[in-house]
Amino acid sequence: MAAITTGGAGPERADALAVAPDAPDARAAAGSPREGGSGARQRRRITRRARLRRDKTLLLMTIPALALVVVFNYLPMFGVITAFEFYDPLVGVMHSQFIGLDNFRQLFGDPLFWTAVENTLAISAVQLALYFPIPIMLALLLNTVVSNKIRAFVSAVIYLPHFFSWVLVISVFLQMLGGAGLLNAFLIHHHVTPWNVMTDPSTFKLLVTSQAVWKEAGWGVIVFLAALAAIDPALYEAAAADGAGRWRRMWHITLPGMRGVIVLMLVLRLGNALTVGFEQMLIQRDAVGHEAADVLDTFAFYYGIGTSNYSYGAAAGLFKSVISLLLIYGANRLAHAFGEDGLYRK
Amino acid sequence: MTEVGFEGALAPGKLSQAAPPRRSSGRPVWEEPPTTAGQFGKGTVLVVVMALVLVPLYCIVVTSLSTQGAINQAGGLVLVPHGLTLDAYREVFGNGTVTRSLEVTFGITLVGTLISMVVSVLCAYGLSRFRSFGHRTILMVLIITMFVSGGLIPTFIVVTELGGYDQYWALILPNAVSVFNILVLRSFFSSTSTDLIDAARLDGAGEWRILWSVVLPTSRAVTAVIALFYAVGYWNTFFGAMLYMPTDQQKWPIQYVLYQYVNLGMTMPGVANSGYGGIHQQAAPLSLSMAVVVLTLLPILIVYPFVQKHFAKGMLTGAIKG
Known part of the structure; x- marks a missing residue:
């Protein structure tokens, strides 16, 4: 399921993952008894057992979470074998007929599948170009607001839509831009040809991008605000003393200070290039038609579960997962090439 | 910024460095005074951004509270409230x-x-x-x-x-x-x-x-x-x-x-053949669906202010640590 969470999870994941890599360092600094001969090994085995006894309550506490993760995350990973089977719900995963790569052969010859791939990549590209810079600009703007009260109020307002469901967001857009919405009431009132934005396939990519911006751009600001807050104010003061104006300070201090976070978010975005608002597409598919709204996730849903051809959908899902992993790896290589950490260090 | 201020409070010796003297406006002394055009532009952008979030929500709430007459007159969503009624909510809860x-x-x-x-x-x-x-x-x-x-x-x-x-x-x-x-x-x-x-x-x-x-x-x-x-x-x-x-x-x-x-x-069951038997005036379908939208929204709007101040702080420090 994790693979189909919407793009909004991006910024949240980013800082959690940035936390993770420092754990090994801390442990190494604390000194693990890895070096030494048999005597050291002997001591280590005793301490291991002692540590196990000491920490058994802590281990016990992790069991409920581990159990849920094993059942609902790891079992499905083994469930990908259904992609190589002709899965029959009545006989189960273990006893379904194994058919090798037939599902994939069928998939790669399916024009609907390639439409879904194309839509996914195109929507991702539009979002990268039009969505990605907005939280950065908003953060820069908010950061220059001196009054704490105003800044807190504005951020409270722009974070809010992040907590709305996609159904709610699309209902709002429907009322604003739909056939009976505010925009068309205005157009009709002024005798202009009405334009139902919600059912127009030609502008659908822009529509979904603007929905994503409305819902998540405010929330995306948090990560960049944090990066801005971490910049040493003394740098600004020194630059100002040297005669740098506010634009020069932004160029030479603010932007370099944000570089790491920007690259990290970019890596995440590229790694998630195949994940574009699953529920968002699902809800609007009927209105705008499947040629425009089918992406990889909805393809797996409609042609897997909708038609009870589960193995076919599983094959499409597996294709997506594999390409996504390659993308994350590639994006990280790219980040390392630019001298940044990315998701994990080299 | 807040992080630095906090550290400064812990270590009084660093106070002057950590918290540079500010004018009464809260702006550091070394920063040039804002230009009027800059302030105006910044203010406009912030107001527009907030309006993009708040105006649709406002329209939806007002429409859910409007009578069919008001909705017909506006030709859809109602911007200026008049003829307010709770009929839609009565209908939805019925x-x-x-x-x-x-x-x-x-x-x-x-x-x-x-x-x-x-x-x-x-x-x-x-x-x-x-x-x-x-x-x-x-x-x-x-x-x-x-x-x-x-x-x-x-x-x-x-x-x-x-x-x-x-x-x-x-x-x-x-x-x-x-x-x-x-x-x-x-x-x-x-x-x-x-x-x-x-x-x-x-x-x-x-x-x-x-x-x-x-x-x-x-x-x-x-x-x-x-x-x-x-x-x-x-x-x-x-x-x-x-x-x-x-x-x-x-x-x-x-x-x-x-x-x-x-x-x-x-169509909502119970609307076409109204369960109210004509005692109440039939609520407009648009106000009904907007009432459902509001009910979906309301719990989030109620809880949000209590937690929001925490998460701004909590998430920020979490992110900085990372």
Whole structure:
């Protein structure tokens, strides 16, 4: 399921993952008894057992979470074998007929599948170009607001839509831009040809991008605000003393200070290039038609579960997962090439 | 900025460096005074951005409170309120589907949040001690699931083969654990003062006692934020219902009902042949669907202000640590 969470999870994941890599360092600094001969090994085995006894309550506490993760995350990973089977719900995963790569052969010859791939990549590209810079600009703007009260109020307002469901967001857009919405009431009132934005396939990519911006751009600001807050104010003061104006300070201090976070978010975005608002597409598919709204996730849903051809959908899902992993790896290589950490260090 | 100020307060010697003298406006002395055009442009952008969020919500609330006459006159959504009435809400609450879905969603949200919080807090605490046995392996097992997933269909197959079809647990358990939330909790828990924990242990407290009486009380803000994240997630449950209970209307959560009414244009049962027998004036269908939108929105709007101040702080410090 994790693979189909919407793009909004991006910024949240980013800082959690940035936390993770420092754990090994801390442990190494604390000194693990890895070096030494048999005597050291002997001591280590005793301490291991002692540590196990000491920490058994802590281990016990992790069991409920581990159990849920094993059942609902790891079992499905083994469930990908259904992609190589002709899965029959009545006989189960273990006893379904194994058919090798037939599902994939069928998939790669399916024009609907390639439409879904194309839509996914195109929507991702539009979002990268039009969505990605907005939280950065908003953060820069908010950061220059001196009054704490105003800044807190504005951020409270722009974070809010992040907590709305996609159904709610699309209902709002429907009322604003739909056939009976505010925009068309205005157009009709002024005798202009009405334009139902919600059912127009030609502008659908822009529509979904603007929905994503409305819902998540405010929330995306948090990560960049944090990066801005971490910049040493003394740098600004020194630059100002040297005669740098506010634009020069932004160029030479603010932007370099944000570089790491920007690259990290970019890596995440590229790694998630195949994940574009699953529920968002699902809800609007009927209105705008499947040629425009089918992406990889909805393809797996409609042609897997909708038609009870589960193995076919599983094959499409597996294709997506594999390409996504390659993308994350590639994006990280790219980040390392630019001298940044990315998701994990080299 | 706040971080630096805090450090400065702890170390008085650094005060002058950490908190540069500011004018009464709060602007540092070295910064040039703002230009009028700049201030005006900045203000305009901020107002427009806020209006983009707030105006649609305002229209929806006003329309849900409007009479059919007002809606007809406006030709759709109502911008200027006149002829306000609660009829739409009376109608919606008289409608079994919506009331039922609200009950279901509240139930799922309460039970789900409780389960998620218990499981996540325990796990986060279990992993929060440096050099505790096996914590890195378990952490790895959890983090892998953020990158690798079986995908939609295999998850569906696992849940249905476990008998989850048409069961409420299918909306709760598959997403009960968010590894991201566990990582955030863990990073806060492991920053709890070790002196406090050692003192509690000297007093004979076990791990459960330390978690309950020392670690949780000192991490109240982050716990509240994570609980909000989980609760909002459950409140917004939509796809799970589409996947696991597409036909049983009695089990639909509110988001799925909203989808049926507003996005698919399903007629509301009890509206066409009004159960009110003509005593009340028939509420306008548009105000009805907007009333459902408002009911979906309301719990979030009510809880949000209480938690928002925490999460701005909590998330920021969490992110800075990272």
